[in-house]
Amino acid sequence: MQLVIASNNKGKIREIKAIFSQQFDPIVSLKEVGIALDTVEDGDSFEANALKKAREAAAALEQRGIEAAVLSDDSGIEVEYLNGAPGIYSARYAGEPSDDERNNQKLIAALREVPPEQRGARYVACVILLIPGEDPIVAHGYWAGQIALTPAGEGGFGYDPYFYLPEFGCTAAELSAQAKNRISHRAKALQMLYTRYEAKKK
Template identity: 45%
Template sequence: MKKILIATRNKGKVREFRDFFLKYDIEVESLLDIQQDLPEVEETGKTFEENAAIKAEQIAEILKVPVLADDSGLMVDALNGAPGIYSARYAGEGKSDEDNNRKLLKELYQVPKGERSARFVCVLAIAIPGEETTFYRGECEGEIGTEPKGINGFGYDPLFIPNDYEQTMAELDPSEKNKISHRSHAIRKLESWEKIIKG
């Protein structure tokens, strides 16, 4: 079976990439499957693009193979785009998705419905040894609810209500999320993914 390596340790992302590539008979490998000791990549960039490039390029450099990386996050208009690139560590390093959601609700406590617009952003970077890194961006518009709902997905999905939907992303069937999500929009732009398939 053909394979693609994604430089992530996020199980939620891995599941979504697996679902997408399954129909092409392509197996998704992540850093969770690599036995070799790999350094913890520090996300020191100031943009999604910079962080996606850091993750993809460092692993491509070490393993000498093509690598895909995903840097993503939630941008809330009432918070001037926060948590943005800090979405994974919004409530602090090592805190859970629930902690991040609790902090987001607290920050938006006084913000009325109608002013809680937000978008998910996903930037994919493809690093191929010896070639210039390329980027693909996808976005998904919506608003932040007032309490967590649903058990599917990960991260802020229980609080994010996509435009034209009544339910949160975590209440939608995963196949529905995969049709409308920021990640799926970015993946669909990734015409050159065939270049990074092994086997």
């Protein structure tokens, strides 16, 4: 079955395609099927936002007569010292329009005087698979690290240059795409999603 990714985020689309490439064919974005959709993320949780994205995308596809499964994602970063902020507001932490550089600058400004041991953080991802006529399948993934005050690495997107991984001695942006797609929050969520998808089919 065709899988449509309910996202306009190029980084997310690239990662989801790489991780889920063996499970669905083809995997395309909403833009690739000619649908322009910008869901208002006004839910109170990652799951609420992901579910809203999935349902709006499914409705748009149905209106076009396109039969496909929909995969949506809502994700962000939670910083312990900031009581879980930016959380569900990660993409627009510094306001609209969403801008990675401004978001990172605001985060680092809030943590500049905070010692490393208090800059613990985790990435969170909620992914939802919506197959026509079936209940949504939901999975979450988490990736622990801490916030570095100086960016490093050219890979990834979002907060990756500042998301330091002590066990690897580098930031998420310094990992190869292949390594990130094995251990990231989104990778873990997608792996769990696929396990639940397979179990549901049996």
